[in-house]
Amino acid sequence: MNATSVVPITDYVFPNLEPEIAILGPLGVELRPAQCHTPKEVCDHVQGADGLLVCYAPVPADVIRTLQGCRIIARYGIGVDN
16 A cells, blocks of 8 residues: 555444554555445445455445445454354
C-alpha cells in the first residue's frame, strides 16, 4: 500500500480498532470504519478504497464490480460459522 492508501472497514464486532490502527497507521493507511448492514451501505462506504476489511457486512459481486482501485478484500474472522 502506498502513503495515501484508503482502507474502509465495513463493520466490526471488536471493542476497538487499536490493533488495526497500530499496524496500518504507521504505514500511512487511512482507515475508515463504519457499521454497514446492507450492500448499498457497503457500496456507498467503500468507493475509492485500495483495500477492504469486512466482518459480516454483505459484499456481493455487484458491489465488488464498482471498486476501481481495490486490490484486496480481507474478511475478519475464523471458524466455520459463516
